[in-house]
Amino acid sequence: MTGQTHSSLPTRYIRIKAAIARxxxxxxxxxxxxxxxxxxxxxxxxxAIRRQFWTKVAAKMEEDVGKKYDVSDTFxxxxxxxxxxxxxxxx
Numbered sequence: 001m002t003g004q005t006h007s008s009l010p011t012r013y014i015r016i017k018a019a020i021a022r023x024x025x026x027x028x029x030x031x032x033x034x035x036x037x038x039x040x041x042x043x044x045x046x047x048a049i050r051r052q053f054w055t056k057v058a059a060k061m062e063e064d065v066g067k068k069y070d071v072s073d074t075f076x077x078x079x080x081x082x083x084x085x086x087x088x089x090x091x
Contacts, residue, residue, distance in 0.1 A: 023031050051071075058069045 055071045058071045062068045
């Protein structure tokens, strides 16, 4: 031994961190903002898909029973939370 206490651990840590982290430290805030924006957009897409779903449900009901139902956000929200769907649909 030479008496020197040099460790390669800090260098190894830097190499491992660089291999794992694909985003620069100064870009982490932008990453968090982008993630939040995408999550918000996906939630809006999900709402639009739910509206399409209930529109199709209403069209199928009209085809099956011959009565046209108006579809709105309230229509599918009431239907989702109702324990008695026939009552919710007629109200």
